[in-house]
Amino acid sequence: MSAIGDLRDAITGIVANWPIIRKFVNGGATETVVTGSGTLPVIAKVVADAQTTFEQAKTDLIAQKGSEIDEAANGVLAQTRAVAVDVQAMSDAAAESRAAAAGSAAQADGSAADALVAANASAASGRYFTSVALGLAGSADGQSFSTKSGDGQFLIVYQRQASVAVEQLRFATQGYLDTGFDFSSYSRSGYVGAIVDSLKRVALGIRASGKIDIGNVQDVGGKVALNSSIATGPSSGASSTVATPGGLARTNPRLTAEVAALQAAPANVVLVQGRASYAWPWTDANDLVCGGLDYAGNLWTKGLNVTSILTSINTIGVGTLSAAVGLTANLQTSQVYSRSGYALAFVDKNGSLAGGIASNGDLYTKGLNVTSFLANIGSNTPAIMALQRAVYSGTAITCWGDSLTAGAGGTAGGYPSALATLLNRIVSKRAVGGQSSSDIATRQGGFAAxxxxxxxxxxxxxxxxxxxxxxxxxxxxxxxxxxxxxxxxxxxxxxxxxxxxxxxxxxxxxxxxxxxxxxxxxxxxxxxLGNEFDITVFWYGRNNFPTGVTDLVAAANNVKDALAASIALLAAAQKKFVILGVTNSDKAVEYKGQSVYSGIVQLNSDLKALYPRNFIDIRTILVRGYDPNQPQDVIDFNNDIPPSSLRSDPTHLNDAGYAIVAKAVANLITLKGW
Missing domain, CATH: 2.40.30 (Elongation Factor Tu (Ef-tu); domain 3)
Incomplete structure (x- = not known):
């Protein structure tokens, strides 16, 4: 369809769907509209539903994280108490050792080895050892013991399993925590103690009332206590509710279907609480805010208060819309206009008519019936065809090349004739045997003599x-x-x-x-020219590799330069062209592994890289078209050349070979929708 046709359809669709558009913009927070694609919520309902979903998600996430924190804290407390018992036992044993040593200092000095054994034995009684090896030696399979990590940053609890120490859990030592956190009192108002990072940002704070804040979530313990289904909440479906000072709140220890839907949002958009004045901002991968909901429930995007804008457009009157975008100084609307036939008119500040919508729905501007004009423009008028051709190219096809394009060796006009039949198109053949890529490009106009x-x-x-x-x-x-x-x-x-x-x-x-x-x-x-707007097929390069060629790099560069010049000459804004790769001949120097063969294969590889959407490796396609039941074809296949069954001589194809070329070109043109 043409661009003007698209415009005509768009205008017709707007007029036909005006009542739906009006309700979609102005409908209430519970309303929907019925369209050809189904029932859709109006904008106000979308915003209201989004607010509800975000609030529910926030409550559920807070409850979930609070439960996890509570459980983790209980676990850490239990483990800490167990370790404290071990440490106390170790301390008592050490005290007894010190008392014994004080009573007989001379004997202790003479028996240092015995004292070390005694100390280790005392530590072992508390299941603490100075090394993993000693812990293994002093434990039986199934028993647990603890020791410090090699860097002294952790107390690690191991269990001996089959004579191997298997780590069960570890606790950070005070010294390690002091390097990254500060447990001392914090000057921020209301906190008597806090965990802060090296930049003094609060990660966890304890208020004088005993309430705990984690990040942006305040009173974590209180929020957890309000959740009536911490241990038994459903994994999906409806959430339970509990009474809170602010009214009923949705609770669920697991993420409900609504939250799961939020998590399915694109990975580069993140919902983050507490950003500036946003209750729920949307941030990208660089943590930049692109929009969100503020604390008043307004929807923002790119700095615009969408909720406020939509609320201000409380009628479908174009005048209201014009005022919203600042056009009233120059353009006004009138639903009652003296000029006969206008249901809605656009007038300037002097009352002059700029355009309007007639009572029959036709759109007018500067006295022109735009609706009628678009309806009367056929897609095949000369003006439209010229416009389409200038932008998109025409449907005719022109084939430029040498004797392979001319169809030498065949009887049916070569691949251009077969292509015309396959696509039912006008196909022009511009082929001259023996010409190099430079000759063809000069004849085509890409190069100038x-x-x-x-x-x-x-x-x-x-x-x-x-x-x-x-x-x-x-x-x-x-x-x-x-x-x-x-x-x-x-x-x-x-x-x-x-x-x-x-x-x-x-x-x-x-x-x-x-x-x-x-x-x-x-x-x-x-x-x-005359064909610069056509779909163009270029088959250059066979004559750049004549018998005796030695400078293969120069030969390949000549082909690439000629193709670039010819493509640049194509006049359509959207150039449509096909490039066919160079084929090798039944000559020893062009067999697989030989010098000229390598030069041709490398050129084709370069062309594929330069024009990946337009290149056809026709050499490979022809080689793979061999007949395994014909011995010579098998020999040709092993030499990696087009098979004898598809050739009329060492270089040129026969009708069967040209048919394969035509099919490959037709497939690409069809695939691209040309």
Whole structure:
């Protein structure tokens, strides 16, 4: 469909759905609208539902985290008490050792080894050991013991299992915690003690009342106590409610379906409490706020109070909408306009009519019936076709290339003829055998041949000899002549050839008589185009790898440069083109692993990287089309060349081979929707 057709349909849809749009914008917090796609909530209901969901999610998350903190605290307290018993036993044993040592200092000095054994034995009685090895030695399988970590930062509880120490849990030592946290009193108002990080930010605070705040969640213990279903809440479905000082609150120790839905939001959007004035802001991966709900329940995005804007548009009157966006100074609306036929008119501050909607729904502007105009524009009118072609290319196809594009070796016109049948399109063949990629690109117009004419003058009439040229768009196999312009003068470039096929003369003949015209040496000859808006197929490069080629890098670069110039010449804003890879021949130097083979394969790889959406590796497709029941095809397959069953000679294809090429091109064009 054309762009104007899309616009026409959009306007028609707006007029037809005006009542639905009106209710969608102005409906109440409980209303819905019925559309062709089903029942949808109005904007006010979306906002109200979002507020409810966020509040429920907040309550559920707080309850869940409070339960986890409470359980973790109880566990840590129990373990700490157990360790305290062990430490006390160890302390008592050490005190007894010190008393014994004080009573007989001389004997202790003489029996240091005995004292160490006694100390270890005393520690063992409290299940604490100075090393894991001693703990294993002093324990039986199934018994637990504790020891400090090697860095002294943790007290680790192990259980001996099959003579191996298996860690059960660990506790941070006071020294370790002091490096990152401060348990002392905190100057922040209301806190008698706090855990803070190295930047003095409160992670956990204890108020004078005994209440505990964690992060942005205040009175964690109170919130947990209010949850009546901490241990038995359902994993999904409806949540229970409890009475709170502020009324009934939803509670659930596990995340309900609503919260699960929130967690399914995109990973780069995070809901975070307590950001600036937001109750629930939406932040990106860089923690930047992109919108959210404030404490008043207003929805914000990009700094705009969406709730306030929607509330202000309390009627569908375009005047109200115009006022909301600041247009009333220049444009006003009138639902009663003296000009016959207008149901709604747009007028300027002087009362002059700018446009409007007629009683039959037609849209007018500057006296033009836009609705009727769009309806009367057919998709096949010349203006629309020209616009579509300039933007998207046409549907016709032009194939540029050498003898492979010409269909040499076949009997049915080569792949362009087969392509026309497959797609039922107009397909033009611009092929000349023996031409290199540079010759083809010059003939196509991507490269310009720089010509110097005899005496640097184009005569008033008749031909003039071209004395020098930089490129050869016309070669011995064709075309006979090319039309274009030289120094802005339209004319024809033609050539004659020697017996060996080399160029004898180039001649330029102007179309119509004029005056003698002085031109510069090396003036570009600009070929006429006429197909620059077509879908274009380029099959360049086979003749850049002739027998005896040695500079494979230069050959490949010539192909890439020619293709780039030809593609740049295509005029549509959205260029549509296909590039076919270079095929190798049944020659020893082009067999797998040989020098020319490697050069061709590398060129195709480069083209695929340069034009990944447009390149077809036709060489590989043809190689894989071999017949395993034909011995020669198997040999060809092992040499990685197109098989004999698809060739008419060492280089050119037969009708079956060209049919495969046509099918590959048709598949790509169809896949792209061209």
């Amino acid at each position: 720089l010509l110097t004419v005899q005496g640097n003058v184009i005569p008033a009439a008749g031909p003039v000899a071209v004395t020098t040229w930089t490129r050869t768009p016309i070669t011995s196999q064709g075309p006979g002549s090319i039309h274009g312009s030289l120094y802005g003068i339209p004319g024809t470039l033609s050539a004659t050839f020697n017996a060996n096929g080399t160029i004898a003369t180039y001649t330029f003949t102007r179309d119509t008589a004029g005056v003698d015209t002085q031109i510069d040496p090396a003036t570009p000859f600009i070929v006429d």
